[in-house]
Amino acid sequence: MPKFIEMPKLSDTMTEGTLAKWTVKEGDKVSVGKAIADIETDKATMEYASPFEGVLHKFIATPGGKVPLGAPLAVILEEDEAPPANLDELIAKAQASAAPAPAAEKKPAASAAKTAAPGARLPLAPQHRSRAASAGAALRVKASPLAKKIAAERGVDLNSLIGTGPGGRVVRADVENAPVGGASAGRVAATPAIRPVVGPEDERVPTSSMRNIIAERLLASKTQIPHFYLQMEIDAGPLMAFRAHLNASAEKTSGNKYTVNDFILKAVIRAAEAQPAINAAWDGDAIVKFKSVGLSVAIAIDDGLVTPVIKQAEKKTLLEISQSVKDLAGKAKNKKLSPDDFAGGTITVSNLGAYGIDQFSAIINPPQAAIIAIGSIRSAPVVNDKGQIVVGQRMWVGLSGDHRVVDGAVAATFLAEMRKLLENPALMLV
Template sequence: MAVEVVMPKLGMSMKEGTVSVWNKEVGETVNKGESIASINSEKIEMEIESPAEGTILDIKVSEGEGVPPGTVICYIGEGNEPVEEKKARDNQSKPKKERKKISPVARKMANSANLDIDTLVGTGPGGRITKEDVLHALPEREEKKQNETEHQPINMMRKTIASRMMESLQTSAQLTITMKADVTQLTNLQQQLNGTAIARYDTKLTITDFVAKAAILSLLEHPAMNSQYHNGVLETFENVHLGIAAALDNGLAVPVIQHAERLTLIELAKSIKLYGQKAREGKLLHDEIQGSTFTLTNLGAYGVEHFTPILNPPEAGILGVGTMYDTPVYRDDELCKGTILPLSLTFDHRVLDGAPASAFLSTVKAHLEEPISTLL
């Protein structure tokens, strides 16, 4: 008996899911637990695994099509007989295509130019396609190529990101300030700790881990930044639920580390790596992308220095991290090589003004420039 595969419900608020891509076609065999399709809803993308061993009998939902949770997206059954019957019915229902009449010379010219014969209009006797018909179609084909525009359907994740970014810009008073932190000591400390961190905890410490820890400590010192303004109400949080933006092939996910203030540097680093991996594999749960009070985003890997992060509504702040670079700096009147880390803070001016926002960013900078503070 055929098994129904339905669109899962990824959280209480989910109203629609979209099939991003089918990994299997009708007639292909699948093993239980094998990935048969990718789906997405809002900011979650995940794989759909086959609930049984068998054959894909029918695909009910096309790629790019959105359907409510619980909708049957395909059927899996035993054997090939149902598939062959379906193909037979489809073949019977399709009218036979009428063969195009075309002269041998015209056919040869069309094949050489990669022209689809079915698109040509014949002006010869009985609608026969002639050499002149092919010559007439060539310039039209080239003109059409020049005017062609690629159209791609926007998946649910991209639509959600677009909607949230527009909402963020339209409903908040955003301002971005920048600073540069001298992280020469930090990079030295990172190198000293990594041997032990890898050997003892199987975790490599990154600059992002240190910045995240510095941001958490700074949020505890400046609670106004750890707040949200929503529907005319300002809510300030005692706990830090840190969102870490993760770039995906087809969008962006922001997994949330709950109660990040309770974690040691190693525990924080492990959490960042775990959620980043789950985001890339499309395995984030709905609850794991909800409830952030502040967000961290890093474009350093792309060579970006300062940039303008957009608030993750309804949060009051988001910290952007740029790429590190070496430059000459003065220390005790001596010129030496230093490593600089650009920081970009976007904050909601409705919640706090430039001075307290600058004080928060200065505290982040201080923790990074005295990195031992992130360990105590």
């Protein structure tokens, strides 16, 4: 009996995948756990291992093609098994059963995150999902009196809005962010974008699934999350001296070599413990305060940026953090990251210091409430305690915060704790 290898769900937000390439040939024997293909998801390109043992009889999907979840990729037969006469019919049935439902039949919740009005949150809870699909029905919309008044004056259809108030209630901001005339959030999202003029020598490169989701989430982050930005200069001299001392000792014993980023990550973790309000997320009518620190570490790869997570980071030593980052970076480079590697992030660190960037403002990684931006370490003239101008080492650390969750004073206190730790690095070892 033929078995179908199907497009797997390799991430929590994945609805389809792109078959990047086959790493086996038709007629090859495969075993359970043997890598047979590279599959590109909305987060990374990952190796896919065969769930069955047998002979790979026939490829169904071709490299470069997008395949819905559960759709057949290939046919596997047992060794010496002859293919059934109705194999093509079985393939067609499998493809039909995995085909996405027509747009009119899809539940509005499935596209809520994409059709959200500027006032909506990420991700949307069930009580806040789009009412746009039911705009024609006689629904009683929960809305504040002021929201109803403004909607009547502006001609906005309350049924087309996503309420961001308690219990999904439509509030003033939701109406003010809506287009005049009652256009739904979905129609707003469909407004044609300003397109570039492409010349005959210009190249138009189709975007990958991963790049599409990056663009989608960052657009949502910048339009739906009220960002604010703080910057703080840190004396990196003590950190560099302490790191040099540790690495010199490690070299004698063939121990672990620490990067500057290892200390920065440890400082972020300790500062998040000291100021737990930063380790939180907006949840519509509540703020979620995470008990554990899930440290998302931004890693650049060929097609964008991935943010695998160091889970329960507060329980890890500096050595364990250093080893975890090296492991995640290696897996990212070799396309070995699994869905579990991306789960559970509560705060993100993005370090562009290695690229010579002195300071920058990062975009929040939703639904988190903060991202930390790390710049390069530079030699600069500074005034010491004696009032003398000397050569010092300085580093800029930035924080982008979700102002619905984090107040400026909270973020400033967090950065001050980071500075204390980085300027006194031995504190991170106790």
